[in-house]
Amino acid sequence: MAHNQIREVVFIRHGKPLSAHNEKINSACYANWVRQYNKSLLDPASHPKKTVPLENSYIVTSPLLRAKLSAAYYGVTEVNEELPYLKEMDIPYYKLPFTLRSWHWVVLSRALWFLGVTGRFESFKFAKQRVKKLVCHVEKLSETHQRIVLFGHGMTNYYAGKFLIKNGWELKQKDRDFWGVTVLQKAEATNANA
Template identity: 45%
Template sequence: MEIVLIRHGKPSSANNPIVNAHGYTNWIRRYNFSDVAASSRPEIINPQYKTFYTISSDLKRAMHSADIYLNKTPEKIDPLFREMEIPRYKLPFQLKAWNWVYLSRLLWMLGFKGSFETFKQAKQRANIAADQLIEMTKKRGNLVLFGHGYMNRYIRKPLIQKGWVLKSKSNAYWGITKLEN
């Protein structure tokens, strides 16, 4: 049995402007509703994955990635597999958007709260997602999930703890993590 986790392609809105806290919030909204940039395509496509049961996060960039990679709509689209939160804190300075992401994620992982999913809740959701993927392989066989960098990383951990063997991993855009049981 195989579970393949594919990170979405680079979003069309993945630019890096200098923004304040309000601008950062707007940047996140654009990022979350973005499709994949026309210049972002997978280097290699494994045609075997077209035969796998296909799942996607409900965020546009993941669904669009499935369509680009497999030329089909996923059989299952589920918000359970969305990216872990990109936290938003009202801090009194300007940074490049991606520096906001790194700083905010660090604060989030250290336990700073806001009006979004906590890091602890996100890890619990990843554990539930891993359990669901295992159950789906029992019913559907091999599967491929089009998801997100952080979420795929935290889904991978409980899969390994439950006996799945990591065969390859990549967190890059279009990165493929393959696990076997």
Template identity: 40%
Template sequence: MSDREIVLVRHGRPASENNDRLSSSGFARWVKNYNRCDLHPDSQPRCQRDFSQHYTISSALHRARLSAQRYTGQPATESNAAFNEMDIPRYRLPFTLNAWTWVYLNRAMWIAGRRGPFESFSQARRRVEQACELLVERAETHHKVVLFAHAMTNRFLSRYLTRRGWQVIEKDHRYWGVIILREPASRQ
């Protein structure tokens, strides 16, 4: 069996994760704050794993870098914006909604192809597919890699890796959730 392993860890719960009722402009501020915020002080991994033998990468977003630090006790060896979350789009709509309703509504319109002044869904998919290449390169060099990133990015990375023949061994999409993928020996 192959000893190459890629572990995708979703960041911990952000401190600013509230579900207030917001206008579209208030939601734009919510997204900006969400991308800059610290981790919630009570947010801790449900089960601590030993990643001391893994090459550690994080997205460039603050919550991912803090999550790598909190989880492993040291900063990520590499931080790269290619692993940032797939954009949370912000459309100007005449509604007042809860923040997470805005997230789901905007993401649905974004996935359906509506454009705006942010990364399009097709651009985000291409970026994450290129990030997948980078992860595979790191796994070829370091054999074991752990990435601290984001929910949607991790879902697409997992999808692209399985298309390349990697096998999902474990999957959890919650905060601090871990997705473990291994490369079959026949792929080396």
């Protein structure tokens, strides 16, 4: 007799970095803002709206500090795997002759990046290829682990979710904010008589 086994993938975006200010800055200061964001501790005032239970889960983190600190905040004492494919899609920065707020720089730079403008960071095309490798790895893990929890990053989590949906996973919950949780599930028929 066959029955369905639900496999689940949970993406948790890192908490808000302490360096994530939104001041008006020029492009040189924005490049420094990106570097500081990548090395930043978490803002102690930033907390999850709600936490996700981690029992019976295979725990994966990005190698970036903010993801590791977010896992530690959740009480993770043992990470099953630190996965380079899970790191954030590089935050691009360009030398442009004006001043904007930090988060406006992020939006403008991402828009140029999506259009294929390159720089001293990974291209959008390469970043998507890396995330596709992440998805292949996660699907392989899901064959032996019913529930996988990944502490990652906004853009990487978003594109990984899109690629999983294309592969037949169902989106059950999404939140792209800091500490946001995105849940995908896939039912697999199993033979109970085997």
